Amino acid sequence: MDNQTSNASVVIDVRKAVKKYGSGESAIYALAGVDLKIYAGEYVAIMGPSGSGKSTLMNMLGALDIMTSGQYFLDGIEISSMDENALSVVRGRKIGFIFQSFNLIPRTTALANVELPMAYQGIKSAERKKRALAALQVVGLTDRVSHEPTELSGGQQQRVAVARALATRPSLLLADEPTGALDSKSTEDLLDLFDQINAAGRTVVVITHEHDVAQRAKRVIRMRDGKIISDTLNANQGVSA
Amino acid sequence: MNVLEIIRFALRGLTINRLRTFLTTLGIMIGVSSVIILTAVGNGSSKAVQQSLDRLGTNSIQVRSGSSGFGARARAVSNNTKPLTILDAAALNDPKQVPDVKQAAPIANANATCVNGSSTSTPATFSGTWPSYFEASNNQVVKGSYFTLDDVNQGRRVAVIGNTTATELFGTDNPIGQTVKCAGIPFTIIGTTAIKGSSGFTDGDSLFLAPITAVENSITGYQPLSAIIVEAKSSKVTDLAQAEIQTVLDTRHKVRGTSSRDYRLFNQASLLATSSSSSQVFTVLLAAVAGISLLVGGIGITNIMLVTVIERTREIGIRKAIGAPKGVILSQFLIEATILSLVGGALGVIGGYIGSHFTIVGVKPVVMPSSVFLAFGVSVLIGLFFGGYPASRAASLRPIEALRHE
Numbered sequence: 001m002d003n004q005t006s007n008a009s010v011v012i013d014v015r016k017a018v019k020k021y022g023s024g025e026s027a028i029y030a031l032a033g034v035d036l037k038i039y040a041g042e043y044v045a046i047m048g049p050s051g052s053g054k055s056t057l058m059n060m061l062g063a064l065d066i067m068t069s070g071q072y073f074l075d076g077i078e079i080s081s082m083d084e085n086a087l088s089v090v091r092g093r094k095i096g097f098i099f100q101s102f103n104l105i106p107r108t109t110a111l112a113n114v115e116l117p118m119a120y121q122g123i124k125s126a127e128r129k130k131r132a133l134a135a136l137q138v139v140g141l142t143d144r145v146s147h148e149p150t151e152l153s154g155g156q157q158q159r160v161a162v163a164r165a166l167a168t169r170p171s172l173l174l175a176d177e178p179t180g181a182l183d184s185k186s187t188e189d190l191l192d193l194f195d196q197i198n199a200a201g202r203t204v205v206v207i208t209h210e211h212d213v214a215q216r217a218k219r220v221i222r223m224r225d226g227k228i229i230s231d232t233l234n235a236n237q238g239v240s241a
Numbered sequence: 242m243n244v245l246e247i248i249r250f251a252l253r254g255l256t257i258n259r260l261r262t263f264l265t266t267l268g269i270m271i272g273v274s275s276v277i278i279l280t281a282v283g284n285g286s287s288k289a290v291q292q293s294l295d296r297l298g299t300n301s302i303q304v305r306s307g308s309s310g311f312g313a314r315a316r317a318v319s320n321n322t323k324p325l326t327i328l329d330a331a332a333l334n335d336p337k338q339v340p341d342v343k344q345a346a347p348i349a350n351a352n353a354t355c356v357n358g359s360s361t362s363t364p365a366t367f368s369g370t371w372p373s374y375f376e377a378s379n380n381q382v383v384k385g386s387y388f389t390l391d392d393v394n395q396g397r398r399v400a401v402i403g404n405t406t407a408t409e410l411f412g413t414d415n416p417i418g419q420t421v422k423c424a425g426i427p428f429t430i431i432g433t434t435a436i437k438g439s440s441g442f443t444d445g446d447s448l449f450l451a452p453i454t455a456v457e458n459s460i461t462g463y464q465p466l467s468a469i470i471v472e473a474k475s476s477k478v479t480d481l482a483q484a485e486i487q488t489v490l491d492t493r494h495k496v497r498g499t500s501s502r503d504y505r506l507f508n509q510a511s512l513l514a515t516s517s518s519s520s521q522v523f524t525v526l527l528a529a530v531a532g533i534s535l536l537v538g539g540i541g542i543t544n545i546m547l548v549t550v551i552e553r554t555r556e557i558g559i560r561k562a563i564g565a566p567k568g569v570i571l572s573q574f575l576i577e578a579t580i581l582s583l584v585g586g587a588l589g590v591i592g593g594y595i596g597s598h599f600t601i602v603g604v605k606p607v608v609m610p611s612s613v614f615l616a617f618g619v620s621v622l623i624g625l626f627f628g629g630y631p632a633s634r635a636a637s638l639r640p641i642e643a644l645r646h647e
Contacts, residue, residue: 059641084567085567091564092565097562099644103558105556105559117564120563
């Protein structure tokens with residue numbers, strides 16, 4: 001893919017992001033002015049204890065929540081001023097979500113789950129199926145396509161979720177504590193999968209509080225009290241903000 | 242995202258909890274079919290009343306003796322009451338005096354029990370009359386023949402009987418030509434009338450009609466007439482005919498003011514109006530009861546949809562997170578509600594038609610097509626209306642909150 005050339009293009013550009021809950025003296029700042037740039041092809045881990053604002057930041061980055069003030073550009077498009085309907089389109093096209101609790105649609109086969117975001121984008125059935133099967137092949141679940149979530153192990157469910165996130169070819173893969181509900185073997189498999197996906201050029205952002213998960217990323221951002229307190233490179237690849 | 246796909250989502254949503262879907266549909270179904278059946282019962286009963294009145298003849302007027310008022314004054318004038326006579330009946334057959342009257346027939350009622358061997362029968366109507374009675378009272382002879390004016394003039398003891406009387410006296414045997422004894426007097430049966438059914442409280446087929454002369458000669462003696470039945474030329478001129486009858490009888494009975502009349506007129510048309518308006522009230526009442534059950538069904542849909550939305554909040558959150566637009570979520574839940582009410586409504590229409598085939602409390606229901614369209618339409622509207630609120634609640638859930646929902 002365009003791994004080499006994308007070093008210059010910015011996927012995430014957050015400027016002075018503030019998220020305030022409540023008002024007046026009792027106001028709590030979940031984000032107290034965060035500036036963050038993430039470039040295409042990066043593999044970033046965001047760490048911090050609970051209450052540090054990392055989940056709030058993840059919700060902002062995923063266009064699931066709106067910030068109180070500040071700007072957010074995703075792929076060069078300002079989305080901090082979009083309405084809910086436009087945001088749902090952005091989520092569908094630009095972002096692939098992976099959640100701690102998998103969040104697959106119950107009583108729906110793996111294939112249908114992977115097809116669903118493409119269905120919302122209006123992609124035709126045949127094309128959808130082709131892309132969904134390809135994505136399931138990437139995560140190694142070709143033999144589980146017609147299984148429902150309850151018939152799959154936790155690791156398999158999370159891989160279906162990864163396939164669902166990949167199938168829309170998003171600019172950004174956003175994972176919120178993806179290994180939180182997995183055993184160590186499944187965790188290892190999933191992190192290998194992330195490496196593989198990132199190696200293919202996809203931008204990956206993982207929110208986690210586990211050090212061994214963060215170690216696999218190329219860049220680690222630590223947060224505390226709604227602010228970024230450190231931003232370091234794990235290895236000598238990637239760029240820093 | 243096309244409509245078919247949203248419908249598929251909606252159908253899948255409905256199959257998740259089949260029992261609940263079934264019960265909600267049942268609620269709507271009961272509402273719709275009860276609207277159809279109950280209005281059909283109301284309609285059927287009003288039709289039945291109308292038919293029995295039609296059989297009586299809407300253009301017939303009965304003249305009976307007696308003052309129109311009650312109380313002291315009525316009693317005071319009752320001494321001057323002139324009985325109705327054959328001559329009155331004859332006068333009402335004079336086209337010059339009563340141009341809008343087709344014909345009139347005197348009626349002399351008797352109470353008599355007829356005997357044929359071991360079978361007995363006491364006809365509800367045992368009357369001596371003229372042949373014109375048959376047409377004026379809307380009675381037709383289907384077997385045998387009418388008695389004639391000649392029979393009346395000669396005082397022949399012949400009789401035409403109704404179906405109930407014939408069955409009571411002769412069973413399945415052919416009554417024509419047989420002789421029965423009524424109050425000890427032999428009468429020869431010469432005809433039977435078409436089945437009329439019951440009109441109100443009397444059995445219209447418990448009937449014994451003979452020439453007035455024969456009845457007066459042998460059973461009642463020469464008494465005042467019980468009534469005179471008058472047939473107007475058409476139901477449109479009933480009022481005119483009534484005024485003419487009053488003019489003739491006022492003159493003949495030397496009535497000075499309308500309040501001192503010694504006879505009364507009974508008009509089937511006015512009876513018809515009263516009864517049809519009362520059966521309309523009945524229908525409206527039934528429809529109101531049924532409408533309430535339809536409303537309850539609708540509230541059931543709201544309830545179920547609200548529960549469904551709450552139960553599936555997390556799923557809605559997931560769908561929104563992976564890019565489902567608000568409109569699609571709204572449509573999905575609206576379509577779910579609409580399918581519930583559509584299916585319930587359709588089953589209700591079927592149930593209503595099936596239920597209307599049975600006789601309910603003695604009434605044969607007659608389905609009103611308007612009630613079918615109304616009930617079905619209302620049920621679909623209820624689905625949209627009552628499903629709309631939960632659907633918009635689902636659609637406006639913020640994904641972040643929906644995802645946090647456990």
